[in-house]
Amino acid sequence: SQQGEEDPQALSIQEGENATMNCSYKTSINNLQWYRQNSGRGLVHLILIRSNEREKHSGRLRVTLDTSKKSSSLLITASRAADTASYFCATARGIYNQGGKLIFGQGTELSVKP
């Protein structure tokens, strides 16, 4: 199975509510990143958390990383309709054995209703 598996696969909430997405991975990592893809657009980098960090904030985003459980969560607070998108976590390993490629999960489809 894939690294970086997200759950839930789909999430529908009302504007103003918080959205939490989880990601699990299987191997050791250098960092874990979250990306967003709006319909019909490219991937936008949201936040990167290094393997020695446990929590990171960026605006309305909060990311946690638990390397012992090989899992991460992305929390979007006070969601807006514009947050409607697909969210992906991606893990990166060492350049010498993985070439720096990102391993993505299947993503969470977030729908925020006005």
Place this chain on the structure above:
Amino acid sequence: EAGVTQFPSHSVIEKGQTVTLRCDPISGHDNLYWYRRVMGKEIKFLLHFVKESKQDESGMPNNRFLAERTGGTYSTLKVQPAELEDSGVYFCASSPRPYTIGTQYFGPGTRLLVL
């Protein structure tokens, strides 16, 4: 600073035809990656260039796919002959050197539909 650009944005071809996708990375970025997302599934790595050299092409699905990066600038990904299962969104990404296992900057993607 211009971001990663990809051309075309959409392509509709028939099975058996050839399609060439182009990616222009951010100027000065030595690392260039190709990924694809097939039918709403996960985004999968295809290959990685460092300048004009292929660093890792372990994700290339088969020999119908050919990637080049002439002169270490833009890259092309050719699919010949295209099959139905090649439909999906092809993303290109770039990152600078020295590579610090950090952010990759993605282009808008090329949406390929093979009929």
